[in-house]
Amino acid sequence: MIVPKRFSFGIETVWLEERFAVPITDRERTVLDLFAIPRVFGGLGEGLSVLERASDDIDVETLVEYAIRYDSIAVAKRLGWSLEQTAVGHPALMRLLELPATHCTVLDPGRVRRGRRDRRWMIVDNRAEDRV
16 A cells, blocks of 8 residues: 655656656665565565665654655654664653554564564564564
């Protein structure tokens, strides 16, 4: 399901030619998309890898703001947990941690829904489980 408001931020238009423009995402929006739809980008491991390699280049405050604007508790919790695991310590993470979650969500939606529960982030760490 396409949610139009999810496409209203972190996207800019780049002109390739005088009459040909394409929308592209900025760095933080691209990182958010890695956690919003991990299966498209090779799974959650790819998102974690990007965070580890590019943590110094990512504006965490902007990334957190985008996660909140994306309006998905599951995505926000998945991203927050991942940022914390990759040692990105930033006060803005508290905004994601404090988002109210009514149930645990899986870390990797492409895997089975079993694994260790992190009640702090309301995440099921299902990375080690077999693929469906």
